[in-house]
Amino acid sequence: MGTGNPRRVLIIGGGPCGLVALRNLLHRAEFTDVQLVERRDNIGGLLFLISRYHPPQDNSGVDRVDWDSPAYPGLIGNVLPEFLSFSGKPFPAPTRPDQPFPTLRETYDYLEDFARPFFETRKIRLNHEVTRVEEVEEADGGGWRVVMTDWTTGESGVRKEERWDAVIITTVWFENAYYPNVEGLHELKETGKVRHAKTWKGPNGYEGKRVVVIGNANSANEMAAQLAPVAQLPIYRSTRRISIFPSLPDNRIEDVGPVVRYSSTAAGEKVTVHLQDRNIENVDCVLFGTGYYPDVPYLRVLEPKSRTEGSIRQLIPLTDQTIQPARIPSLYQQVLYAHNSSLAFIGALVSFIPFAFADLTSTWLAGVWSGRIHITTSVEDRLLDEQLRLENLHKVRSETDNPSDLHSFHFLGRYELPYAQVARAEVIQAMPELGDVLAKWDDEQDTRRFAMYGTKLDSLYAIAGEKRPEV
Structure with a gap:
């Protein structure tokens, strides 16, 4: 023992x-x-x-x-x-x-x-x-x-x-980056349109991109805030709960509900993020601030x-x-x-x-x-x-x-x-x-x-x- x-x-x-x-x-x-x-x-x-x-x-x-x-x-x-x-x-x-x-x-x-x-x-x-x-x-x-x-x-x-x-x-x-188990995520990863906060190094390269951020703890909030001045607006932030982590109100960031499914075009060039009440289309990248x-x-x-x-x-x-x-x-x-x-x-x-x-x-x-x-x-x-x-x-x-x-x-x-x-x-x-x-x-x-x-x-x-x- x-x-x-x-x-x-x-x-x-x-x-x-x-x-x-x-x-x-x-x-x-x-x-x-x-x-x-x-x-x-x-x-x-x-x-x-x-x-x-x-x-x-x-x-x-x-x-x-x-x-x-x-x-x-x-x-x-x-x-x-x-x-x-x-x-x-x-x-x-x-x-x-x-x-x-x-x-x-x-x-x-x-x-x-x-x-x-x-x-x-x-x-x-x-x-x-x-x-x-x-x-x-x-x-x-x-x-x-x-x-x-x-x-x-x-x-x-x-x-x-x-x-x-x-x-x-x-x-x-x-x-050990954690990703929520959502339909279509495995296929989406194969398109290269998925990133995790584990590899985030700042907003360079996201200029003019249409981005959805998943999560609303520290990492997700920080990524959304850094993207707001450079990426295509609005920055969508998908959340399941009210965040206890401090972040500034920003009308360039639009909070949306949980994701129920992901899909992409045949060539994998664009992503559609399916929410419970709507779809976000023509997305260039999905960033996960969902922990470990x-x-x-x-x-x-x-x-x-x-x-x-x-x-x-x-x-x-x-x-x-x-x-x-x-x-x-x-x-x-x-x-x-x-x-x-x-x-x-x-x-x-x-x-x-x-x-x-x-x-x-x-x-x-x-x-x-x-x-x-x-x-x-x-x-x-x-x-x-x-x-x-x-x-x-x-x-x-x-x-x-x-x-x-x-x-x-x-x-x-x-x-x-x-x-x-x-x-x-x-x-x-x-x-x-x-x-x-x-x-x-x-x-x-x-x-x-x-x-x-x-x-x-x-x-x-x-x-x-x-x-x-x-x-």
Whole structure:
């Protein structure tokens, strides 16, 4: 079950979750070795902006381009510096009085500065792409077999295989673009008329185009706003619910209802978007700001003992995009794999303040793996956590007729504060020296967190040079 205390830990992913997990395991617990691997040539994860071109790998003529990210030029965040600050490392104060939200560059600079000591101590390996993580039987020594490609050695890469006592995976969400299951979408993708926010790099190339944007969360709203000055008007924004995310009213953007079907001309040159009450014809491109789904395709775990007692256990995928409700299954506290607690996920939980949440949960994990925080050793008790969450999620979803309401397994919503308070209390009991270091996670902090939406709307009006209407 992997209930012992691991000594050697590998962290996969060099984004904010991986970086803060690296710091917390190195500084808040004692392990023999902790390292982080990142497949790109710099840290940042979803905040990594520059996509670098690589020459052909071999004589096949196939090019390799570095993995893209959802970051784009001009991006301004939706989280205030207070909640972007890792404990003990305050985020620099904003320099613009009307724009308290950091730019992409400012956020990246903060992460780069945070990561610098770990480069100096060689705890981060860049250009290392993990292609397989496999659980190892205890009879064979336990732990995890990790296969990766080292791209630092040449254009074709070199295969490496390593064994680690424990693994932290932080690459759960943003590689897996989610598209709603709508009739005609598969065929539409084949025409090349579909784009996702994951690859959005700004409105260049959309001049004069007729565009439909799907969704009305942050990504969809930002794409619609950037398209409005250049694309054919109106910009259509298809939504299923009232958005809680701040955006400016714009008469160049027309909100329409849900899409029920897509079709295209015989040559695939134009798209018709079929709504419930009308059609939008002669569309050049459909842009999806519909989020992501949790999946770690390179991960394989052993079949749980309870299902195959006495037989040879096979390696099976833990995650799959067909799992419903969408989730990383069999997690305890949405961090630890219930059947083997030497596998953990930081960043699976969805929070509106992900930096602060990753800081807290990885500190809690450091306490658990160092033996300072005690958790149940019973797999059944660990799985009860998931069962209760699924039952609650089913109840909440049964009370709404809107499938796109923000009710998902990994999004805690109003349960985020009590979850964080319990985790923090366990950390402070085990590591009282962190009492004045970790974020408080109290009602006052929660009030400031919810107030960010109003602050963000004020900043959008300030950028536009407009006065916010009186309510």
